[in-house]
Amino acid sequence: MKTLTTGDIAKMCDVNLRTVIRWIERGDLKGFKLPGRGNNRVQLEDFLQFLHQHGMPIPPELSGEDNFRILIIDDEAAVARSIGRVLRSAGYETAIANDGFQGGSLLMKQQPALVTLDLRMPGISGYDVLKFIRTTPETAATKVIVISALDHSSLQRALDEGADAVLSKPFDNQQLTELVKELLPLPADPRSSPTE
Amino acid sequence: MKTLTTGDIAKMCDVNLRTVIRWIERGDLKGFKLPGRGNNRVQLEDFLQFLHQHGMPIPPELSGEDNFRILIIDDEAAVARSIGRVLRSAGYETAIANDGFQGGSLLMKQQPALVTLDLRMPGISGYDVLKFIRTTPETAATKVIVISALDHSSLQRALDEGADAVLSKPFDNQQLTELVKELLPLPADPRSSPTE
DNA sequence: TAAGCAGGTGTCTCAAATGTCATGTTAGCC
DNA sequence: GGCTAACATGACATTTGAGACACCTGCTTA
Numbered sequence: 086m087k088t089l090t091t092g093d094i095a096k097m098c099d100v101n102l103r104t105v106i107r108w109i110e111r112g113d114l115k116g117f118k119l120p121g122r123g124n125n126r127v128q129l130e131d132f133l134q135f136l137h138q139h140g141m142p143i144p145p146e147l148s149g150e151d152n153f154r155i156l157i158i159d160d161e162a163a164v165a166r167s168i169g170r171v172l173r174s175a176g177y178e179t180a181i182a183n184d185g186f187q188g189g190s191l192l193m194k195q196q197p198a199l200v201t202l203d204l205r206m207p208g209i210s211g212y213d214v215l216k217f218i219r220t221t222p223e224t225a226a227t228k229v230i231v232i233s234a235l236d237h238s239s240l241q242r243a244l245d246e247g248a249d250a251v252l253s254k255p256f257d258n259q260q261l262t263e264l265v266k267e268l269l270p271l272p273a274d275p276r277s278s279p280t281e
Numbered sequence: 282m283k284t285l286t287t288g289d290i291a292k293m294c295d296v297n298l299r300t301v302i303r304w305i306e307r308g309d310l311k312g313f314k315l316p317g318r319g320n321n322r323v324q325l326e327d328f329l330q331f332l333h334q335h336g337m338p339i340p341p342e343l344s345g346e347d348n349f350r351i352l353i354i355d356d357e358a359a360v361a362r363s364i365g366r367v368l369r370s371a372g373y374e375t376a377i378a379n380d381g382f383q384g385g386s387l388l389m390k391q392q393p394a395l396v397t398l399d400l401r402m403p404g405i406s407g408y409d410v411l412k413f414i415r416t417t418p419e420t421a422a423t424k425v426i427v428i429s430a431l432d433h434s435s436l437q438r439a440l441d442e443g444a445d446a447v448l449s450k451p452f453d454n455q456q457l458t459e460l461v462k463e464l465l466p467l468p469a470d471p472r473s474s475p476t477e
Numbered sequence: 478t479a480a481g482c483a484g485g486t487g488t489c490t491c492a493a494a495t496g497t498c499a500t501g502t503t504a505g506c507c
Numbered sequence: 508g509g510c511t512a513a514c515a516t517g518a519c520a521t522t523t524g525a526g527a528c529a530c531c532t533g534c535t536t537a
Contacts (some may be wrong), residue, residue, distance in 0.1 A: 092513065100315070108513070113316040117444045122503055124514060141313050142324060144282050160404075186410050189385025190440070194419070208356075208404015211499050214382050223390065286495095286528065288522060297487050317494045320523060 087129040097144040101154040110234060113139075145196075145238070153271060154178045154197040158214070159208045168201060169231075171258045176271050185209040192224060199269045204233035204243060212246055219247040228268045232256070259262075283325040290323060293340035304331075329418035339422040349467060350374045350393040354372060354384040354410070355428070356402045364397060364428075369453045372467050381405040385413075388420060395465045400429035408442055415443040424464045428452070 091109070095102040109125055114135045116127040129147075136143055155177045159165040162183055164280040169179040180195055182188035185206060192200065200218070204211035211231060218224045231243040234254035243251050250264050287305070291298040304310040305321050310331045312323040325343075332339055345393040351373045355361040358379055365375040376391060378384035381402060388396065396414070400407035407427065414420045430450035439447050446460050 090514080095365050097282065099282055102514075102515090104315075104317075106493080106496055108316055111317075119504085122501095122515065124504075130299065135316075138315050141315075142282065183383030183495080184405050184409065186385040186405055187413060189382040189387070189415070190389045190413070191385075193386045193389035194417075206404060208402060209382050213380065217383060217386070221386070221390075286522075287524085298523070299488085300486055303485080315494080318492095318524065320494065374535090 088126040089129060089132055091125045092128075092196065096130065097146060098141070103198060109137075121194045143225065151272070152196070152198045153269065154180065154195055155201065155265070155269070156180050156188070156191055156195065156197040157201050158182045158206070159201070159203040160184060161203075164203075168261065171261055172265060175262045175265065177265070177269070185214070188214070192218070192227075195226075196223065199228040199230065201230045201232055202248075204231055204235055204239065211243065215243065215246045215248060230264060230268070284322040285325060285328055287321050290328065293342060294337070299462075309335075311329045314356065326418060327442065329421070333416075333418050333421055345392070345394055347468075348392070348394040349465065350376065351395045351397065351461070351465070352376050352378060352384070352387055352391065352393040353397045354378045354381075354402070355397070355399040356380060360399075365459065367433075367457055368461060371404055371458045371461065373461070373465070377421075381410070384410070388414070392419065395424040395426065395461065397426045397428055398444075400427055400431055400435065411439065411442045411444060426460060426464070 091102050091105040092168075094100075094105045094114075095097040095130060097254070098105070105114070106125060109116040109127070114127060115131040116125045118125055133143070133147070139205075144164060153176070155172055156170075157160045157165045157168050157179060159168065159181075160183055163180045165183060169181055172179050180191050180197065182191050185208065191197075202211055202214060211233070213228060215231070218227055218229060228249045229247065231240065231248040232254060233251070239251075240253060249268055252264060285405065287298050289300040290296075290301045290310075294301070301310070305312040305323070310323060311327040312321045312413065314321055329339070331337075331341070349372070351366050351368055353368075353375060355362045355364065355377075356379055358377075363379045365377055368375050376387050376393065379388050379405065383475045387393075388457060398407055398410060407429070411425060411427070414423055414425060425443065426443045427444040428450060429436060429447070430440070433449075436447040436449060445464055448457060448460060
């Protein structure tokens with residue numbers, strides 16, 4: 086059972102600690118007191134409900150749990166849209182980057198949980214991108230599926246450099262969907278129901 | 282998660298607090314309410330979006346008072362290092378991106394105050410980058426110096442598309458330094474001492 | 478041209494919510 | 508066991524939301 090202190094909440098809501106205590110005193114936010122001097126604790130679940138009830142945004146620190154955003158990096162707009170369509174219908178959020186620059190900025194801005202990466206894009210080596218993702222702390226844990234029409238040894242190299250999976254073009258939609266579901270299981274998916 | 286109060290926004294837009302509240306009520310500006318009496322808060326990102334949508338200038342307070350980071354986007358590593366050296370010795374922090382992907386991610390990650398941009402990079406049009414920077418709320422206020430060996434009309438087009446300045450290759454270091462100091466005056470710099 | 482209208486903004490006032498500060502205590506950590 | 512950072516609390520300062528009303532601008536209409 087994860088609990089939060091008043092300080093945690095104050096930081097997350099960008100509000101004074103005093104105010105958080107008043108919310109709890111007033112009953113707006115459900116919490117309980119520790120025996121000692123009565124330090125407050127709030128259960129994560131209660132806090133999330135509180136945020137939802139008041140239409141407040143969910144702080145990025147807490148949104149990691151339900152991050153199902155996928156970034157599609159592919160210079161061929163048609164291919165990218167096609168992938169996007171398939172993944173959206175499977176229940177994921179998608180964003181498309183048609184060049185390396187957009188790819189890099191959307192990666193940092195949206196912090197997607199998974200990236201599909203075309204190995205061969207004009208001016209940029211997919212391997213470099215892979216290496217960059219893996220060596221940047223913010224994105225080191227991001228799942229990467231490399232998609233390419235290149236030969237087997239190229240795909241093997243991608244795996245060696247840190248790709249979580251590869252998919253050789255052309256691929257069919259079911260292959261893609263299954264691969265993504267394996268790497269990033271949706272909550273409704275039976276595989277992802279952690280009991281406890 | 283940085284948030285703004287109605288008062289903050291009122292000051293920045295030089296507008297009455299009452300008016301800001303009306304913007305939020307009317308739905309022009311996205312915001313949310315605190316539990317107490319419903320005090321309004323606006324997420325920084327939403328505010329930037331609002332400013333951009335209405336073609337309003339970005340208040341200087343938001344462009345970062347003590348942000349003197351410069352991102353150098355150039356695929357020629359030697360050129361990039363050279364620029365970096367010059368700017369560091371002038372007192373700026375620098376980061377280098379050698380391709381579009383690094384450029385995009387460092388731009389979002391570090392939120393530099395100024396970017397030097399090579400117009401011709403393999404696989405990516407500098408104009409696209411410029412457009413992307415200008416239309417993304419988080420970076421719309423970032424200063425951009427376009428550096429290129431292309432002809433006059435290309436540079437003019439860059440200015441038309443939102444570059445703050447252009448520099449034609451080859452350039453000498455003093456030119457560059459002066460240009461940067463003009464766009465991003467350092468605190469010690471006499472030009473930047475606003476006498477209240 | 479002048480009068481009338483409508484929507485947006487500024488002003489004023491008051492009560493309620495939030496921020497700030499100082500102080501003493503405790504919980505967490507070596 | 509001792510130390511430091513975090514926390515609760517009270518008192519006080521400041522900000523904020525709401526209602527009512529005035530003003531200003533642009534437009535329509537007589």
